[in-house]
Amino acid sequence: MKENVYFGHIGIGEPVKGEALVADDNFSARYDLDRINGNFSRKSHKLFNQSYVNKILVLNVAKGGVATAWMFRSMKISKICPKALLLNFANPIIAQGAAHANLPLIDRFESDITKIIKSGDIIKLFPKEGKVEILNEKSTN
Amino acid sequence: MKLSHKELEIQSGQFGEVRKLALEHQMQVGKFFDAQSFVEISQVHIMADTEALGLAGIEYLENLAQYPDPQKQVWVPTITDPRGSDFKSFKKIKQNKRFVDLEKRAIDAFKQLNVMMTDTCINYQVFMPPVKGEHLAFGDTGSSIYANSVLGARTNFEGGPSALAASLTGRTPMYGLHIEQNRIPNKFFNFNVRPTNFSDWGALGGIIGKQMNSYWDIPIIYGIDYKPTSDELKHFGAAMASFGSTPMFHIAGVTPEDHLAQNKNPKMNNISLSDLNNFYKSYLPKDDNLDVVVFAAPQLSLNEMRILSELLDGKKIHPKVSLLVCTPSAVKVLCDKNGISKKIENSGGIILEGVCFYNMHAREIGEANGWKRLMSNSAKIINILGGYGYETILNSMEKCVISACQGKIVK
Numbered sequence: 001m002k003e004n005v006y007f008g009h010i011g012i013g014e015p016v017k018g019e020a021l022v023a024d025d026n027f028s029a030r031y032d033l034d035r036i037n038g039n040f041s042r043k044s045h046k047l048f049n050q051s052y053v054n055k056i057l058v059l060n061v062a063k064g065g066v067a068t069a070w071m072f073r074s075m076k077i078s079k080i081c082p083k084a085l086l087l088n089f090a091n092p093i094i095a096q097g098a099a100h101a102n103l104p105l106i107d108r109f110e111s112d113i114t115k116i117i118k119s120g121d122i123i124k125l126f127p128k129e130g131k132v133e134i135l136n137e138k139s140t141n
Numbered sequence: 142m143k144l145s146h147k148e149l150e151i152q153s154g155q156f157g158e159v160r161k162l163a164l165e166h167q168m169q170v171g172k173f174f175d176a177q178s179f180v181e182i183s184q185v186h187i188m189a190d191t192e193a194l195g196l197a198g199i200e201y202l203e204n205l206a207q208y209p210d211p212q213k214q215v216w217v218p219t220i221t222d223p224r225g226s227d228f229k230s231f232k233k234i235k236q237n238k239r240f241v242d243l244e245k246r247a248i249d250a251f252k253q254l255n256v257m258m259t260d261t262c263i264n265y266q267v268f269m270p271p272v273k274g275e276h277l278a279f280g281d282t283g284s285s286i287y288a289n290s291v292l293g294a295r296t297n298f299e300g301g302p303s304a305l306a307a308s309l310t311g312r313t314p315m316y317g318l319h320i321e322q323n324r325i326p327n328k329f330f331n332f333n334v335r336p337t338n339f340s341d342w343g344a345l346g347g348i349i350g351k352q353m354n355s356y357w358d359i360p361i362i363y364g365i366d367y368k369p370t371s372d373e374l375k376h377f378g379a380a381m382a383s384f385g386s387t388p389m390f391h392i393a394g395v396t397p398e399d400h401l402a403q404n405k406n407p408k409m410n411n412i413s414l415s416d417l418n419n420f421y422k423s424y425l426p427k428d429d430n431l432d433v434v435v436f437a438a439p440q441l442s443l444n445e446m447r448i449l450s451e452l453l454d455g456k457k458i459h460p461k462v463s464l465l466v467c468t469p470s471a472v473k474v475l476c477d478k479n480g481i482s483k484k485i486e487n488s489g490g491i492i493l494e495g496v497c498f499y500n501m502h503a504r505e506i507g508e509a510n511g512w513k514r515l516m517s518n519s520a521k522i523i524n525i526l527g528g529y530g531y532e533t534i535l536n537s538m539e540k541c542v543i544s545a546c547q548g549k550i551v552k
Contacts, residue, residue: 012173028386030193031528034504042528061355064282064383065525067193067500069300074195089355091386092170092317093300099169100302 004134006109006116008086011127012095013104017135018083020121021055023047024114027087027094029068029075038080056084056125058117062091069093072101084125086113086132106130142171142314143178151310157212159205163306170303171314180276180315184218185308186264187256188280189301190500191225191243198301199243202250213254215308220259220268221251222281223440223467223497233491234465235509240502256308260495261469262439265292266371268471273397276319278307282382283375283439283521289389291374293397295319298356298388317356318388324398326361326391328353329407333364334414338537339445342373343380343520344420348412350385361391361402363409368395372442379439380520424523424535429549431534432512434541437467437498438522445538446476450484452542458489459548463510470495488546498522504529516541516550 023046034041038053062068075081084104087094098105104127109116113132117123122136144152154161167179191199205213226236226244248258259268262281265288271277273293279285280299288294297317299307307313317323330349336342349360360381369377369392381387391399436449446468458464466485468476473494476482485492493501499522507513507530516534517523518541523533534550544551 010172012169031525033528041530044527061386063386064350065386066188066280066282066298066300067190069302070189070193070198071195073201073302074197077197078195089357090173091356092174092297092303093386095170095173096166096300096303099166099173100300105173 006113006132008106008113008130008132009108010130011104011106012098013084013102013127015124015126016056016084016104017122017124018054018056020058020117020119020123021047021050021052022058022114022117022119024060026061026063027057027059028063028065029071030065031063035071035075035080052082053080054083056086056123057082058086058114060087060114061089062087062094066093069097069100072097072103076101076103086117086125088113106132142168142176145179148179148312157208159208159212160309163309166302166306167310167314171316174314174316176314176316178315179312180319181312182217182276182278182307184220184269184271184277185215185304186220186222186279186281186284187301187304187308188222189247189251190223191240191247192500192502193301194247196243199247199250202247206250206253215255216311217308218269219256219308220264221256222262223500224248224260224495225501227493227496230491230493234506236501236506237509259469259471261471262497263375263442263469266375266442267469276313278304278313280304283379286378286382286388286390287375289318289324290378290391290396323357324359324389325401325403326359328358328360328410329404330360330362330410330412331364332362332412334412334417336373339372339376340518340520340535340537341417342369343376343518344417344535345412346377346380347384347520347524348416348420349390350381350383350387352410353385353387356386356388358387359389359391360387361393361399363393365392365395372445375439376519380524383521383524421535424533425552426514426532426534426550430514431462431516431544431548431550432514433510434462434464434545435498435515435517435522436519436538436541437465438519438525440497441466441468441472443472443475446472446481449538449542450481452539453488453490454484456488456542456546458545461548462545463512464490464545465493465498466490467493467497499525499529507531516544
């Protein structure tokens, strides 16, 4: 395997490149986001107060709430939206929302994706291949 | 995916563009979850409150509504989850009229698709309760987990776009909870504590939900030594689905598919009274300030409305606190008929019908009313509204009523 290339299940959406925002935490658009101001609004979330706009979110699993399925499209049209989503495990709602909004999504990686990618890394997604490439690792120094 | 003759016809556009696009959406989701085929469904429950829809979602519905009836009208009975505005009461809670106007547009569009506006998340208690083995497309985590767990019906969480697609094609991709293999429990819990009220059931659902690693974890619970009521299991499931994205649970000796537990020597997780107490404590604030008490999520059944009305009978809500109750319109009619509404309203409580508080643009309503501290007996709403700028407190219905009347949090 090429270094810095990781595979999950075949995903949804078109190839996209962007900066990762990563946390070992879970995700629901309704529960966790202030969709007007574009940041994480749940105090207990590890990304609390951080902007998700134009970031590739890398999180653990999808959590409750069906509203996300509609919200992604609305968020995309308003341009207050993440660029893409990588999860260890999506649920049907996330997949349905991604399909409806044409938001790139990949899940079910070989190992914990939140431990592989770091916030600030520049990554490229190829959802139809289930492939993620880390282009520019953020310096840890 | 292998398509039937009918599905190939839909795909070819024989039944119009709307159904063709709906099937394509479903195939995209089906492929993501490795579905090999579709399964026909008997009914659809669709979540599409205006907060979730946004203007983009409403315009999407309005666009569908422009097609000729044979192309756009649903093929299977389709009912709705709670709406985002109560046209009779929105002023009482200072809901901005622009949300009400959006709501009217969404309802108009749905009616043109021949969707029945039932506006409830407890459809399984009020309309067309599913039966064991029935395949569905249910679009509320609470209604889905109840249908799978308590009734033995089969549905995945179907978000609005997918539920709508299912109503237009009469089928859904065959994956997840439609397949028996995925309904087998793989997490095992033993209750060393006896829940005594709805909030206990919700808290226990939340405790389990937090321990589920993904949608694919299915818990079974042992140690329940009595037959819980529909309302108790409603709170249990709604909280579990909310905290964990969990689509199904089993309770040994209670739910219809508990026989699917095949592991004879499982690793058991014990849930004790201290676990329950710690869950409540995790939501306790440092002071006793209180702004609003909300009974919702799930909407209250007729019996919950009756219990609440008896607790409020002859009492007055403290002037600095508001008390809101959400129930389906169909239940509200019966509450009016049976004197239940009068008791709640005489105390100063506000009944909101056909809505649920958290999907009414709760952030903006909170800001308009100056509400920050919110108390409820629903573990689900306590969980959700934490992300909406509220400080939330969980307690029993009795303690919530006492607190509302005293104007402060009573533990």
